[in-house]
Amino acid sequence: xxxxxxxxxxxxxxxxxxxxxxxxxxxxxxxxxxxxxxxxxxxxxxxxxxxxxxxxxxxxxxxxxxxxxxxxxxxxxxxxxxxxxxxxxxxxxxxxxxxx
Amino acid sequence: xxxxxxxxxxxxxxxxxxxxxxxxxxxxxxxxxxxxxxxxxxxxxxxxxxxxxxxxxxxxxxxxxxxxxxxxxxxxxxxxxxxxxxxxxxxxxxxxxxxxxxxxxxxxxxxxxxxxxxxxxxxxxxxxxxxxxxxxxxxxxxxxxxxxxxxxxxxxxxxxxxxxxxxxxxxxxxxxxxxxxxxxxxxxxxxxxxxxxxxxxxxxxxxxxxxxxxxxxxxxxxxxxxxxxxxxxxxxxxxxxxxxxxxxxxxxxxxxxxxxxxxxxxxxxxxxxxxxxxxxxxxxxxxxxxxxxxxxxxxxxxxxxxxxxxxxxxxxxxxxxxxxxxxxxxxxxxxxxxxxxxxxxxxxxxxxxxxxxxxxxxxxxxxxxxxxxxxxxxxxxxxxxxxxxxxxxxxxxxxxxxxxxxxxxxxxxxxxxxxxxxxxxxxxxxxxxxxxxxxxxxxxxxxxxxxxxxxxxxxxxxxxxxxxxxxxxxxxxxxxxxxxxxxxxxxxxxxxxxxxxxxxxxxxxxxxxxxxxxxxxxxxxxxxxxxxxxxxxxxxxxxxxxxxxxxxxxxxxxxxxxxxxxxxxxxxxxxx
Numbered sequence: 109x110x111x112x113x114x115x116x117x118x119x120x121x122x123x124x125x126x127x128x129x130x131x132x133x134x135x136x137x138x139x140x141x142x143x144x145x146x147x148x149x150x151x152x153x154x155x156x157x158x159x160x161x162x163x164x165x166x167x168x169x170x171x172x173x174x175x176x177x178x179x180x181x182x183x184x185x186x187x188x189x190x191x192x193x194x195x196x197x198x199x200x201x202x203x204x205x206x207x208x
Numbered sequence: 209x210x211x212x213x214x215x216x217x218x219x220x221x222x223x224x225x226x227x228x229x230x231x232x233x234x235x236x237x238x239x240x241x242x243x244x245x246x247x248x249x250x251x252x253x254x255x256x257x258x259x260x261x262x263x264x265x266x267x268x269x270x271x272x273x274x275x276x277x278x279x280x281x282x283x284x285x286x287x288x289x290x291x292x293x294x295x296x297x298x299x300x301x302x303x304x305x306x307x308x309x310x311x312x313x314x315x316x317x318x319x320x321x322x323x324x325x326x327x328x329x330x331x332x333x334x335x336x337x338x339x340x341x342x343x344x345x346x347x348x349x350x351x352x353x354x355x356x357x358x359x360x361x362x363x364x365x366x367x368x369x370x371x372x373x374x375x376x377x378x379x380x381x382x383x384x385x386x387x388x389x390x391x392x393x394x395x396x397x398x399x400x401x402x403x404x405x406x407x408x409x410x411x412x413x414x415x416x417x418x419x420x421x422x423x424x425x426x427x428x429x430x431x432x433x434x435x436x437x438x439x440x441x442x443x444x445x446x447x448x449x450x451x452x453x454x455x456x457x458x459x460x461x462x463x464x465x466x467x468x469x470x471x472x473x474x475x476x477x478x479x480x481x482x483x484x485x486x487x488x489x490x491x492x493x494x495x496x497x498x499x500x501x502x503x504x505x506x507x508x509x510x511x512x513x514x515x516x517x518x519x520x521x522x523x524x525x526x527x528x529x530x531x532x533x534x535x536x537x538x539x540x541x542x543x544x545x546x547x548x549x550x551x552x553x554x555x556x557x558x559x560x561x562x563x564x565x566x567x568x569x570x571x572x573x574x575x576x577x578x579x580x581x582x583x584x585x586x587x588x589x590x591x592x593x594x595x596x597x598x599x600x601x602x603x604x605x606x607x608x609x610x611x612x613x614x615x616x617x618x619x620x621x622x623x624x625x626x627x628x629x630x631x632x633x634x635x636x637x638x639x640x641x642x643x644x645x646x647x648x649x650x651x652x653x654x655x656x657x658x659x660x661x662x663x664x665x666x667x668x669x670x671x672x673x674x675x676x677x678x679x680x681x682x683x684x685x686x687x688x689x690x691x692x693x694x695x696x697x698x699x700x701x702x703x704x705x706x707x708x709x710x711x712x713x714x715x716x717x718x719x720x721x722x723x724x725x726x727x728x729x730x731x732x733x734x735x736x737x738x739x740x741x742x743x744x745x746x747x748x749x750x751x752x753x754x755x756x757x758x759x760x761x762x763x764x765x766x767x768x769x770x771x772x773x774x775x776x777x778x779x780x781x782x783x784x
C-alpha cells in the first residue's frame with residue numbers, strides 16, 4: 109500500500125574532509141525544497157555519512173531535491189522511493205520489539 | 209633542514225598549474241599566503257574592494273573559461289566576497305576564492321575578524337573547503353580548480369586558517385583528494401529522436417538559447433540546427449552572449465525587457481527547444497502560460513534544471529554541444545521543414561520597431577541611439593560589460609552582440625556595480641581587446657573605487673555612464689506599478705564624474721551631441737586609452753519599453769507610446 113505523497117530519501121555522502129560540512133550542505137538544499145521532513149536520521153559512524161529521511165511532498169519536488177543533492181561533490185549516492193504503509197509494522201529499537 | 213610552509217608549497221603548486229596572477233586584498237589572516245607569493249612569478253592585482261576583485265574574477269572566468277583565484281583576508285574581507293560568490297553561482301561562472309581565517313584554536317571564540325565564511329557561503333557556492341590540516345591545502349586547491357570547471361561551472365571557496373597556512377610540512381605529507389566528478393550522461397538517442405520528431409512536425413518551432421550554450425561551446429550547433437529546420441532563435445539575457453545578433457534567425461532576447469519579435473516568437477510557438485536555460489521568470493514571465501498549448505524540449509547539463517520551473521515534454525540531460533550534434537546528424541536524413549513565412553513576420557516586427565525608434569523624437573541623448581553610436585565605433589570583437597539597471601535593459605534590447613562570448617552582464621543576481629570590475633577582469637584576460645563598460649550612474653558609484661587599477665596596471669577600459677541621476681529601473685516600476693509614488697531613487701546630488709575621472713588619471717568627457725560621443729570613443733579605441741564618458745539622460749523620459757510586468761504573460765507587454773504591433777501570428781501566407 110502506497111501513501112499519497114510520502115517518500116523516503118537515502119543519501120550517502122563522503123566524509124573525506126569535514127563531514128559535518130557535507131551534512132550542512134545537504135540541509136541547505138533540503139530546506140529550500142517544497143517538501144516536509146517527517147523524520148531524519150544522520151549516521152556518521154561509518155566510513156561514509158548516511159542520511160535517511162522520510163518526507164512528504166509532490167514527487168516532482170522530491171525529485172528536484174534529490175537532483176540538487178546529487179549535484180553536491182560530497183554526494184556518493186542519492187535515491188528516493190515511495191513509502192509503503194506497513195500494516196502491523198514492527199520497529200526494532202534498543203533490542204526490544206515495539207508493536208505499532 | 210628548513211621545511212617549507214604549507215602556503216609555500218601551495219604557491220609553488222599554483223605556478224606549476226600555470227597560475228600567473230591572482231586578484232585580491234591582503235589582510236591579517238591571509239598574510240602568510242601573500243608572503244609565499246613574494247618569491248614567485250605570480251602577479252597580484254590589488255583591488256580596492258573585495259567585491260571588485262571577485263566580480264573581476266567572475267568576468268575573467270567567463271572570458272578565459274578558466275577560474276581566476278581571488279585571495280582575501282578573514283572577517284570583512286571574506287564577507288565582502290559574498291555578493292560576488294552569489295553572482296558567479298547564478299551565472300555559472302568559474303572562480304576560486306581563498307579566504308584567510310583565524311587560527312583553528314580560536315574557532316568559535318569570536319576572535320578578531322572571525323567569521324564562519326564556510327557556513328555563510330555554502331548555499332551560494334558550488335563547493336567549499338574548510339582546510340584545518342596544512343597537508344590539505346594543496347589538495348583542496350587542486351580539487352577546487354577541478355570542481356569550478358567541471359560540468360556546469362561555478363565558484364568554489366577555500367577557507368584557510370592562519371595556522372594551517374603557516375605550518376611546515378613535507379612534500380611527501382601531501383595526500384591526494386578524490387573529486388567525485390559529475391559524469392555528464394551520453395545523450396539518449398531515443399529521446400533525441402522523439403524531440404526531433406516534435407520539432408519536424410511542429411507548425412512554428414523555435415529555439416530558446418540560454419547561457420549554457422556559451423559554456424558548452426555550442427554556438428555553431430545552435431545555428432546549424434536552426435538553419436536546417438528553419439526555426440527562429442530567441443535568447444535569454446545570458447543567451448544573448450551565445451549567438452551572433454546579426455544572424456537572420458536570431459530574434460534576440462525575450463522577456464521583461466526583451467525584443468518584441470522574440471516575445472512574438474515565444475507566444476506563437478507550438479514547440480520550444482530550450483537549450484542551456486533555467487527558464488527564468490524574467491524570460492518567460494508566466495510559467496503556466498508558457499506551458500499552455502506548447503510542447504517543450506529542454507536540454508541541460510544540470511539534471512536539477514529539467515522540470516524545475518517548467519515541466520518539459522522531453523527532458524534531455526546532457527552537454528548542449530553533444531545533444532545538438534546528434535540532432536543535426538539525424539535531421540540531415542530527415543525531411544527539412546521551413547518556416548519562412550513565420551520568420552518573415554517576426555522580422556517585420558523587428559523592422560517596424562527599429563523604424564519607430566529611428567523616428568521617435570527624443571530631446572537630448574536617447575539611450576538606444578547612444579548604443580547604436582557606441583556599437584558603430586567599438587570593433588565587433590570588443591568585449592562589453594554592463595552594470596545593472598535601465599542601461600543594462602537598453603543594452604539587452606539594443607546592443608548587438610556580433611561575436612559570441614563578448615557580452616558580460618550580471619543576469620541572474622542582477623548585481624549593481626558589476627560593470628567596472630567586470631571590465632577590468634575582462635581587460636586583464638584579454639589585454640589586446642578593447643573593453644567597454646556600459647554603466648549607469650547608480651551602478652558606477654557602487655564599485656568606482658576600483659578605477660584605481662586602470663592606471664596602476666595599465667588597463668585602458670572605456671566606461672559609458674548612462675547618467676540619469678536616479679535608480680531608473682526602480683523609478684520606472686514606481687511610475688508604472690506604484691502610482692508614481694517616487695521615493696528613494698533620485699540622486700539629487702551626484703558627484704562630478706569628470707572630477708572622478710581626473711582623480712584616477714583617466715580622461716573624462718561629457719559630450720553634448722552624438723558626434724562628440726562618437727569622436728571621443730573612437731579616439732580612445734584608436735589610442736588604446738582609458739575613457740569615462742558621462743552621458744546625460746533625461747530621467748523623466750528614460751523608460752525602458754517594451755516592458756512585461758513581473759509575473760505577466762508576454763502578450764501583456766507594455767509597448768512604447770505611439771507604437772503598436774499585434775504579437776499574434778495570423779497564419780502563413782503573410783507578406784505574399
